[in-house]
Amino acid sequence: MKKSDRIKVGIIGLGRAGWGMHAGELTRFKDMFEITALCDIELKRAATLNKEQKLSARTCRDYREILTAPEVELVAIACRSPEHTDYALEALKAGKYVVLDKPIALNYADGKKLLAADRRYPGRLFCRQNRRFEPEFNHVLEIIDSGVLGKICMIRHSVFSYQRRNDWQTIRRCGGGQLNNWGPHLIDHAVQLAGAPIKSVNGILRKVTAVGDAEDFFKILLTARNGRIIDVEFSGGAAIPSNVYEVHGDRGSLILPPGPDAEFHLKYLDPEYPLKAIRADAGTPPPPGHCSWAPYRNPEELHWIEKHFPVKPHNDDNIGTIYRHVYNAIRKGIPYRVKTAEAVEVVHITELVRQQNPAFLQPHVIHTGLK
Numbered sequence: 001m002k003k004s005d006r007i008k009v010g011i012i013g014l015g016r017a018g019w020g021m022h023a024g025e026l027t028r029f030k031d032m033f034e035i036t037a038l039c040d041i042e043l044k045r046a047a048t049l050n051k052e053q054k055l056s057a058r059t060c061r062d063y064r065e066i067l068t069a070p071e072v073e074l075v076a077i078a079c080r081s082p083e084h085t086d087y088a089l090e091a092l093k094a095g096k097y098v099v100l101d102k103p104i105a106l107n108y109a110d111g112k113k114l115l116a117a118d119r120r121y122p123g124r125l126f127c128r129q130n131r132r133f134e135p136e137f138n139h140v141l142e143i144i145d146s147g148v149l150g151k152i153c154m155i156r157h158s159v160f161s162y163q164r165r166n167d168w169q170t171i172r173r174c175g176g177g178q179l180n181n182w183g184p185h186l187i188d189h190a191v192q193l194a195g196a197p198i199k200s201v202n203g204i205l206r207k208v209t210a211v212g213d214a215e216d217f218f219k220i221l222l223t224a225r226n227g228r229i230i231d232v233e234f235s236g237g238a239a240i241p242s243n244v245y246e247v248h249g250d251r252g253s254l255i256l257p258p259g260p261d262a263e264f265h266l267k268y269l270d271p272e273y274p275l276k277a278i279r280a281d282a283g284t285p286p287p288p289g290h291c292s293w294a295p296y297r298n299p300e301e302l303h304w305i306e307k308h309f310p311v312k313p314h315n316d317d318n319i320g321t322i323y324r325h326v327y328n329a330i331r332k333g334i335p336y337r338v339k340t341a342e343a344v345e346v347v348h349i350t351e352l353v354r355q356q357n358p359a360f361l362q363p364h365v366i367h368t369g370l371k
């Protein structure tokens with residue numbers, strides 16, 4: 001790859017995401033990207049990162065400098081959530097490619113503005129739903145698509161931990177709350193796992209252990225047009241985690257317990273033994289002890305196959321490989337996997353859930369940018 005093919009990137013916001021994730025991921029794909037500008041309202045962060053990573057990037061406090069910098073082709077937006085939509089719209093207007101971290105918008109109206117901009121500047125906006133590239137999610141999707149579980153009825157997806165968080169992500173006027181923070185990831189998974197348009201959305205928000213005034217628990221029940229029910233939960237107040245995935249179909253089940261080395265447990269009906277055609281019987285079953293099968297069971301023998309195996313989807317992606325896809329889209333024209341319309345649908349569902357829980361509606365947010 002020629003050095004001149006590298007995409008020159010300016011990062012806005014150098015915190016846990018901008019410094020800890022974007023900068024690290026971009027450096028990992030050194031042959032594809034070059035960090036040429038670093039912006040943070042705390043200028044010292046930009047200078048320190050520049051020095052630590054031996055970069056020779058422009059440093060600035062004002063994001064507008066990044067938008068007009070000729071050496072910046074792609075702007076990565078990783079400052080706090082309330083600035084995301086406006087900065088992305090401005091960057092697109094300035095002719096830049098944009099990687100926009102989640103939440104891409106705090107409300108559906110802003111989401112629709114991004115969708116309109118995406119149509120106006122096609123192929124320029126990359127919504128950073130990086131957990132779309134998570135191995136666990138991709139492997140679950142592969143198993144569902146293989147058909148081994150039959151017709152899927154119910155999917156549960158849970159992320160549980162116990163955290164007494166007290167950062168800005170716990171404060172509603174800062175755009176915090178786990179519906180904005182983990183919601184974009186889990187709702188995006190849910191919509192993809194649904195495999196059909198979403199028909200209904202029902203959500204519950206609660207504050208359990210975090211301080212601040214924003215939710216640290218959500219439970220969302222989605223139903224899809226194909227009949228699937230998807231139950232997504234996040235809790236920051238659960239000391240014992242639940243299974244991360246449970247998928248139940250009419251021919252079997254799949255479970256992924258929590259933990260970094262967890263293995264899938266798959267149990268499904270052996271396709272070598274087709275199920276007999278049986279009919280519902282309205283008669284009275286034989287008295288106890290007078291039939292060969294358990295009275296509340298069905299009379300046939302079921303042949304199950306059970307397997308335990310590690311998480312290993314066919315692709316080699318993980319949540320840190322998203323920039324490789326951004327490069328492939330910009331330089332090679334390979335369609336980016338996360339469509340803006342899908343990311344905006346996530347924002348729409350988020351807003352519906354918030355409206356169903358008025359105690360957690362977001363007041364006017366405070367902005368941290370320069371005036």
Ligand SMILES: NC(=O)c1ccc[n+]([C@@H]2O[C@H](COP(=O)([O-])OP(=O)(O)OC[C@H]3O[C@@H](n4cnc5c(N)ncnc54)[C@H](O)[C@@H]3O)[C@@H](O)[C@H]2O)c1
Nearest residue numbers: 013014015016017040041078079080081101102103368369
């Ligand atoms: N995709 C992911 O997996 C992921 C993970 C973590 C955070 N995030 C998202 O990244 C965003 C930042 O989260 P964080 O945890 O890094 O926050 P943070 O508070 O750790 O960092 C934010 C940084 O942005 C700077 N900043 C704030 N306003 C700015 C502005 N107007 N211009 C320039 N710099 C500004 C701050 O000084 C700080 O350095 C959030 O929206 C969060 O949802 C995404």
